[in-house]
Amino acid sequence: MINYYFHNDPSKLPDYSEDCHPVQLYKTHDYDKTKHSKASRSLLEKVRKLGVPIDADAIDLVTIASAVTAADSFELRQKAADAWSRQMHLHIPVKDENLWTLLSDKLVSLLNFLTGDQWKFTFFQSTMELPKPINSNNAKKICNSxxxxxxxxxxxxxxxxxxxxxDILNAKSKYKPLLVSHTYKGDGEKQRAIKSLLKSDFAELSYSIYPSLMEPLKGKTDISMRGRSFNFLAMAVLGIIALRNANDGSTIDTIIVPENGYISINPPLTRRRIGSHSTRTTHPFFLNKLEDLLRDAGFHVKFVNPYQFKTKGEMLAECKDQVAIAKAIPLSVSCSHWHRRNIQCGYCVPCLIRRASVHHANFKKDAPYENHNIKPIIKEYKKRDDIQSVQAAIIRLNKSKDYRGWLRQSGNLPSDPIIREKLESTIERGLAEVESFLKAATV
Known part of the structure; x- marks a missing residue:
């Protein structure tokens, strides 16, 4: 089991060894790239620029999430015994050591489900000073927003x-949101272009983790990034705390997670994809477990997915501003390989579902793809796995019609039979969209 040690103060970090990886968090001290890896260097400054005080428990949460994201990035799955499930022991400084030690078993259970790894946590007392709001005109403007x-x-x-x-900002909605976004290299410009299509006022919190390996270890990082959603949701919780403090301690609690129901459930296409090989970013079971953990930690929030029973194609077809979404489609990114080449591949599962949704909703203009014509991909050994897996699922389910059994393979599900029936129908319609696209593409 690899030990990852995290601290904002580099003098408190151990030296690197084969089973000990030191990671410096935040930008409170100078950084020596020859001794330590790093993550979340700019995050505290982003928090300070909100112009409102942020509670210690929220800082603890994003510190834990930053550590999880860093370890998830640094530890290559190919080094694991089964080339997938890793064993990682994270040592993390927090203000409330007793609370998080008490909750560590729940945290382990949550992350094991999300990433398919074996996690272990040791928490110790943080000596870091909490970030104070910046007293500037710009910070006051953000606070007022x-x-x-x-x-x-x-x-x-x-x-x-x-x-x-x-749907929220270009139509009548009860929600007035703070948009929380994570930026990767190349993402920021596209996100800004989409935001320019929004018609109502909103505030935003854009942040980045940018885990970076120390110089002696420079090389590949893991691209599966199963743990990044935990960090995304932790920042959303921090956003809730910021809203409460800016609005005189109000009971704001809603975090909107817009995700089509097919990908939310993400049923395994083949037997070898059963388990965490299929992402569980917004799976209802994961979000329910996270809500429970956060409640025990003193956060009272609720996750709402308005599209839990919609396919991606249905989301596009029913979007409340068709002009805006038509402009947003070419600007948006869905590809799982995007960060390798800064262009969407066109053949991974997320790309196939995306292209199927655009086809279903009859939009003519999509984003550019590295492989616009996917028919030749079938002959390429290194690229064809996702397409073949989708085809195998279509053939199997067209024959068996056992969508209920397929749904169960995605993991624990809500006990309500009506909700289960709706989820079953959603994944059936979602797969049908992909089948229709593949037929049109003559694959």
Whole structure:
């Protein structure tokens, strides 16, 4: 089991060894790239620029989430015994050591489900000074922009989050959101372009983690990034705390997670994809477990997915501002390989579902793809796995019609039979969209 040690003060970090990886968090001290890896260097400054005080428990949460994201990035799955499930022991400084030690088993259970790894946590007392709001005209302006808002909405720059933001801000909605977004290299410009299509006033909190390996270890980082959603949701919780403090301690609690129901459930296409090989970012079971953990930690929030029973194609077709979403489609990013080449591949599962949704909703203009014509991909050994997996699922389910059994393979589900029936119908319609697209593409 690899030990990851985190601290904002580099003098408190151990030296690197084969089973000990030191990571410096935040930008409170100078950084020596020859001795330590790093993560979340700019995050505290982003928090300070909100212009409102942020509680210690929220800082603890994002510190834990930053550590999880860093370890998830640094530890290559190919080094694991089964080339997937890793074993990681994280040592993390927090203000409330007793609370998080008490909750560590729940945290482990949550992350094991999310990433398919074996996590272990040791918490110790943080000596870091809490970030204080910046007293500047710009910070005051940002603080004022938080007043009157009543929710947080995740905004990733993907197609689903574009629909979510447009439906809320370009139509009559009870929600007045703070948009929380994570930026990767190349994402920021696209996110800003989509935000320019939004018609109502909103505030935003854009942040980055940017885990970076120390110089002696420079090389590949893990691209599966199963743990990043925990960080995204932790920042959304911090956003809720900012809204409460800016609005005189109000009971704001809603975090909107716009995700189509097919991807939310993400049923495994083949037997070898059962388990965490299929992402569980917004799976209802994961969000329910996270809500429980946060409640025990003193946070009272609720996650709301307005599109839990919609396919991606239905989200596009029913978007409340068709002009805006037509402009947003070419600007949005869905690809799982995007960060390798800064262009969407066109053949991974997220790309196939995206392209199927655009086809279903009859939009003519999509984003550029590295492989616009996917028919030749079938002959390429290194690229064809996702398409073949989708085809195998279509053939199997067209024959068996066992969508209920397929749904159960995605993991624990809500006990309500009506909700289960709706989820079953959603994944059936979602797969049908992909089948229709593949037929049109003559694959």
């Amino acid at each position: 938080l007043k009157g808002l009543n929710s947080v909405c995740l905004f990733s720059g993907g197609l689903d989050s574009a629909v979510g933001a447009i």
